[in-house]
Amino acid sequence: MYYGMILLSVVVFGGCFALNDQYRRMRGSSLKVSLEASFIGSLMGLVVLFAVCGFRLSLTPFTLALAAVAAVNRLSFTFCSFKALDTINLSLFSLFSMLGGMTLPFLQGMIFYGEDLTVAKAVCFVLICAALLLTVSRGERKGGGLYYVGIFVLNGMSGVLSKIFTEAPFAKTSAAEYSAWISVCTVVLAGTAWLLFFRRKGDGSRATWLSCGVAAVNGGINETANFLLVMALAHVDASVQYPMVTGGVMIVSTLICFFGERKPCRREMLSVALAFLGMLALFLIPV
Helix, strand or coil, X not given: CXXXXXXXXXXXXXXXXXXXHHHHHHHCCCHHHHHHHHHHHHHHHHHXXXXXXXXXXXXXXXXXXXXXXXXXXXXXXXXXXXXXXXXXXXXXXHHHHHHHHHHHHHHHHHHHCCCCCCHHHHHHHHHHHHHHHHCCCCCCCCCCHHHHHHHHHHHHHHHHHHHHHHHCCCCCCCHHHHHHHHXXXXXXXXXXXXXXXXXXXXXXXXXXXXXXXXXXXXXXXXXXXXXXXXXXXXXXXXHHHHHHHHHHHHHHHHHHHCCCCCCCCHHHHHHHHHHHHHHHHHHHCCC
């Protein structure tokens, strides 16, 4: 069941990168716009998670503290994502983001939580890294190195914080309530910052119903996928889960391309094959 949750989240994540980039194209990449995207997306995510929680939320000090840290991490990642996409293409952005999202939780699980480094995990990790490197094509502009490091570290920290919540011995809420409190903190922080610094400042672009809809859909499905991953982490090693997510997102994203104008090239198909072999290694290699 928990592997099924991971696979479902992978399918959901498949469209999130494209939706994020679409919103940036509509609205730009300023700090104001990133705050608006985080506010709208997290508000929609909160609605979804509040329903999942039965329209009630419990709270503990540890849950609130970690949710606040996760909200700051989310806001920082959104801003770095928009700025990075100004200078590199979606392929290179996905490389930095997914490598960070896989590597940091992978190392955390083995170093701090005693997860075994098995042959299956090592083979999977190496094959998915190779698959990611094959997807890279040059961006049209140079610069923005700080933002590249930002998306690598901040996306990885999302998984790290989820693992900390799952394993911590302190009094805490359910996974769904924790995810909901992250959305609450994000809405409060993004909304407060926008009101304090940007309410009277125009940046040449205005939100439309379409752009708000893109942000809301992206936020709702992204929050649902993250909630499923937090639930699965209680039963699946981080060093297994996050390579599965990374390889799975690559496969789903490529399959989506078959229905668009730009069909996958041979190099992309090879990268998907490597990612698929990496995921198979987790289940077929017995050690």
